[in-house]
Amino acid sequence: MSLNYPAPIQRLIVQLKSLPGVGPRSAERMALWLLSAGRERGGLLADALRAIETEVVMCEDCGFYNEAGQACLLCSNDKRQRHIVCVVEQAADVLRLERSRAYQGQYHVLGGKLSPLDNVTPEDLRMDSLERRVAELPASEVILALGSDVEGEATANYIADLVRPLGVAVTKLAQGMPAGGGLDHVDELTLHHALQGRRAMS
Ligand SMILES: [Zn+2]
Numbered sequence: 481m482s483l484n485y486p487a488p489i490q491r492l493i494v495q496l497k498s499l500p501g502v503g504p505r506s507a508e509r510m511a512l513w514l515l516s517a518g519r520e521r522g523g524l525l526a527d528a529l530r531a532i533e534t535e536v537v538m539c540e541d542c543g544f545y546n547e548a549g550q551a552c553l554l555c556s557n558d559k560r561q562r563h564i565v566c567v568v569e570q571a572a573d574v575l576r577l578e579r580s581r582a583y584q585g586q587y588h589v590l591g592g593k594l595s596p597l598d599n600v601t602p603e604d605l606r607m608d609s610l611e612r613r614v615a616e617l618p619a620s621e622v623i624l625a626l627g628s629d630v631e632g633e634a635t636a637n638y639i640a641d642l643v644r645p646l647g648v649a650v651t652k653l654a655q656g657m658p659a660g661g662g663l664d665h666v667d668e669l670t671l672h673h674a675l676q677g678r679r680a681m682s
Contacts, residue, residue, distance in 0.1 A: 489515070541613060543589030543606050544571050554587055561585040565614060566623040567639060569593050569632070573663045577625060580671040585623075588613060593626060593635040602638060614643050623678055624652040627662035640681045651678040 484490060489511055496507035514522045536545050539552040546552050554560065554574070564585035568574060574587050590605045614622060622643050626632040640650045654677035663671065 485511075540609065542574075542587045543591060543609070544574050544587060559584070562617050563620045564623065565610075565617065565619045565621070566625050567610065568625050569627065569635075569662060573625065576663050576666070576668070577671060577675070580668045580675065582672040582675040583623075586613075586617065586619070590635070593631040594638055595631045605635075607639070607642060610639065611642055611646070614646050614648055618646075619648050621649045621651060623675070624650065624681065625663060625675070626652070629662070632662065636681065650681040652681050654678050 485493070492511045492514070493504075493507045496502055496510050497504055499507075502510070514525070535548050537548045538545055539555055541555045542552060544552065544554055561584050565588050566577065566583060566585055567588045567590060568577065569590055569592060571589050574589060577583050577587075588606065588610050590607070590610070592600055592605055594600055594602065594605070613619070622639070624636040624639060626636050636652055644650060653671075653674040666674070
């Protein structure tokens, strides 16, 4: 039998390796660092991980995160327009658009994008709640602020077909969006222009 780390360390490495962007070697390095950094450092990390389980909830309407027991800062803000919903892939995109200061409506976080290769189907995304929300608000415009890669386009087309029967205008971000990228590659000014110059989905 070849030598390996004790089982608890192996389990930690497996968990770290499952994080996005972390390969086996970085996972091993992090695990060893945590071991050498002492009990307190690891404890802080463990506390932070436990806290996101117990102290954070996802808003059932928009899909953004809030502290447990508090109203959603986005949905419950009555200064925000209610007739317009901006659909994004991930919660981080909400913050990017907020920083661009070009938008004062509602958001809807999908939680990803359609990707047959990764087995991501409409059922894996927050499509049902989008449909329900557009009808309930009711919204007159849905802005698709999705990436311009193949999956982003496919997701945009799917949503356009989903919500158009509800009688809403469907628009998407305009010029300046880089080909093949998500919102995380775009600076705030470009996002501002892209929102202002949004155009109807063909
Ligand atoms: Zn919300």
